[in-house]
Amino acid sequence: MAAALLFSTTLQAQESQFPERDVQYIIPFGPGGESDISARLQQKYFQQITGNQLIIQYMAGGGGAVGWSQLNEMDGDGYTIMGTNLPHIILQPMQQGAGYQTEDIKNFIFFHYSPDALLVTNDSPYKTLDDFIAAAKKTPGAVTVSGSGTYSANDIANQRFEALADITTTYIPFKGTGASVAALLGDQVQAEWGYTTTAANHSDKMRPLAVATDERHPLFPDVPTFKELGYDMTGGAYRGIAVPRSTPDDVTRELSEIFSDINANPEFRKSMEALGFVLIDEDVDQVEDFLAEQQRQYQRVAERMDAGQ
Template sequence: MKRFAVGLIIVMLMFVALGTFVDMADAAYPERPITYVIAFNPGGESDITARAQQPYLEKILGTQIIITYKIGGGGAVGWSDIVRAKPDGYTICGHNIPHIIVQPLQRKDTGYKTSDLKTVCWFQATPNILVVPINSPIKTLKDFVQYAKDHPGQVTLGGSGSYSANHLGTVEFNELAGISTVYIPFTGSGDAVPALLGGHVTGLMTYTSMYISYKDQMRALAIATDKRLPLFPDVPTFKELGYNYVEGAYRGVCVPPKTPDEIVNKLADAFKKVNETPQFKETMEKMGFQLVFYGPEESKKFIEERTEYYKSLMSKLIIK
């Protein structure tokens, strides 16, 4: 009996020691470089954002942030990889709404489920904006709609990814305006711009950040926000032009499932501090990004709400 009691005490002490070790490991995180995976092309919004965050994250977390790319499937290749990565906090991945919601709803071969991605936070939003080349004969949204009606199925709109904010937004606007345009998916916003400037597509359903980067080479017809943005006071909203259309993308960061909450919270706190840094905030807003912040718990509710919204929306739309 005494031997049993002694053995039990030893086992209990081992569990206590193990728990203390785990706590110490979490407290010490990070002890080596963190890989920050971007699921889109270099030069797009996700890449621009990560590059801007990089020096601030390194200072806050005290370690190197290595940015890498896993491109394809409108982000699905990168998100499929992250769900299989080791859940130790040393591989994180940028992710997007509506992409991570709409893709698994629309495709059987996505390679991940929305619930597989453990969200650290959402830190940014960018509205959709419809643009044409600066030398286009299309001057206004009214011109665009009329041209599309006169040339059904011949108008092409490029955008970032499939089943993305750009893709869904194009379908939404087609429905509202009673037109038929063809959506051309690119592997990222940066990849879509040369197609527009080279005359390979009629226009882009892109993001405000891309427009501000190429403002001298693009003409904005309308922006998908509730009100005009101070950054673009001369660009009308779709709503004021008679189309109840508000759409855009949210960007955040996720980690593999089963990543310890302590690590998730530490990462979330770091990204929150980056957003709150005045210099970073000023830089991003000047580039057309809108900073938001939803932490781990808020993110769960936000994803649930947006999932219901997109399910309802897609039941009314024909997405090809």
């Protein structure tokens, strides 16, 4: 009798393990971007931890809005997860036609960010951030900077820094980081709001004047942070993962723990940091407060942007 009870308990424990099969990981952008790169680096460690695969699929459109607007229509069994991005999921719903609200998205972790960086070409006359600021103050609006589209993380970074440094530049939005980089390297603009990841990919051609991290980035030990130069600015493009709202809380928590374990893996961390990312671990218990703080920051910038229109 005791043996039968033990067998039954063991069987129930085995049956309740999650995940029991592969998990579909939807990236709401096209292949090749930083969200895709991150997911592919996570695949190996997900399999090591769970014995199952992360199957990456794409649902591009609307800067992620196509995927996020459909997330809650998907099965809430834990076997469908979707990448999420900030500031996208906060700023998009502030505009009409996003198809979803920020609170519709059940995030269970934010695991890293691409720190904002003000970039110039290696031969730029701006050797320091002070040089850039001085030029912008001398002739307001004359200094041109490229970045991804309006209301993107790059646009937000530009707005935040203009307010902190009391300068005015001309921000020119492009369709994606690649086009923004091309504009800088082609001398169409004088600087670019990009990321440490961008600088890492193009270190032979461009350099950051400052980075939006709390401490100097290990890839750029000679580049100061905005903070140490007197500008209280950290952040960038944050990446997380969400599930449909119908997903049970215990399953959501299990997913959060799995991806937190991935984030803690020294080999994974080394790979991510070598690409220019900064890892964070805002798990299921911290996501709500983390998003609330980001919402406050983005709201202030959005109001400034609207006032300037």
